[in-house]
Amino acid sequence: MINRATWERVDTVVDEYRRAAAGHPEALAQIALAELAEAVQQSNAIENSTLTLDDTERILAGLTPNGRRDLREVYEAKNLAAVTEDLLRGGEALSVDLLLRWHGMLLAGIRDDVAGRFRRGDEWVRVGGHLGANPAFVPSLIDDAFTRFQSEDALPDIERIAWFHCEFEVIHPFVDGNGRIGRVLINRQLQDVGLPPVIVRAHNRRVDYYPQLEEYARTNSHEGMTRLLIVLVLEALHKRVTLITSRRVIRLADWARAAGIGAASATNKARRQTIPAFRMRDRWMIDEEFAL
Structure with missing residues (x-):
């Protein structure tokens, strides 16, 4: 269980962030755009993309990356950036329809046969020893996850978001793109509660990130993911407070x-x-x- 002192520290930094950010919407927007390439590169690197940050920045600027690069990786960078920019613009309520639209954008030109839809028929997926949910039940499981997320309002927002991410990744609703869409959803849910986006880093993913998903799959405990998300949110808050002040x-x-x-x-x-x-x-x- 996350202790009270930790939640109080989060609340203190959130309050500091809201005071610093008040009257500075353009600063917040520019900070988010400035970290767009890094967010895209890190999320894709978690999925084993070989693109560097420099490569990603060049691609998003309409240039060609250095050296020979897999065309799929170029599309992955462009598409995830488009989804992230759509997230930052906001406006449309979070829903299953929005989730599917983002997935369609993510896999456009990469896997058009599965883009924008959940797994179905005999489309089973496996990640290591974990088997995603039965395709026949994916839509109802996703509906259940959204319903529970919206109804668990007694829990701290960060904990609810951590739980939803674990549940989403255990269901693994898509043939491809589950991790990247799951991390986009984290940031949309943070945005909805007035918190800044986070970057889940690729470097220590086998120590910091994957074990938390595995813990949830084994034990139904999302505490490890909550602890990770708390640290990432604190970093995002500290970044904005510092850059503004x-x-x-x-x-x-x-x-x-x-x-x-x-x-x-x-x-x-x-x-x-x-x-x-x-x-x-x-x-x-x-x-x-x-x-x-």
Whole structure:
């Protein structure tokens, strides 16, 4: 169980974020757009895309990536960016129809035969030792997940979102694109409760991310995913508060050196979000004037 002190810390940072963000909608919009390529690259990398951040930025700018790249990976970057931009624009209520529209956009030109629809017939899927839900029951299971998500309003928002992500990935409703759409849904649900989007990182996915999904599949516990999402949300909040309020942002390593703190210790504090550090282009940054 997540202890009260953790939720109180989240509430404190959320309040700080809302005070800092008030009157700065353009800043929030530009921050989200600035991290678009990184969000796309990281989510695709979780699914084993080989595109670098530089490749992804070039593709989204209408240029060709460096070196020879698989055409599918180019489409994956363009399509996920289009879905993410649609998410950021908002306007349409979250629904199964929106979910299917985003899936159609994600797989357009990649798997048009399965784009924009749930698994059906004999379309079974397996991820390692996990078998997705029986295709015959996928639509009703997704309906049930949305209904439960909307009705569990006594739980903290982050916990509800973590549960929904676990349930969605265990159902694995699509032939392809489940992970990327699932992570898009996390950010849409965060957006709906007034919180910024997060980036689930590919680098430590076999330690930080996959085990939480496996834990839910085995035990029906979403606590591990909730803990992960809390840290990611804190990082996203700290990033926005810092960029809006700080005079200068510097590398965490430079801050640690000036503060007389070991680099490893500073990085560990950043990973646990006990200091307001955040990543930009996968590099830890912090307010130059932050003091412990």
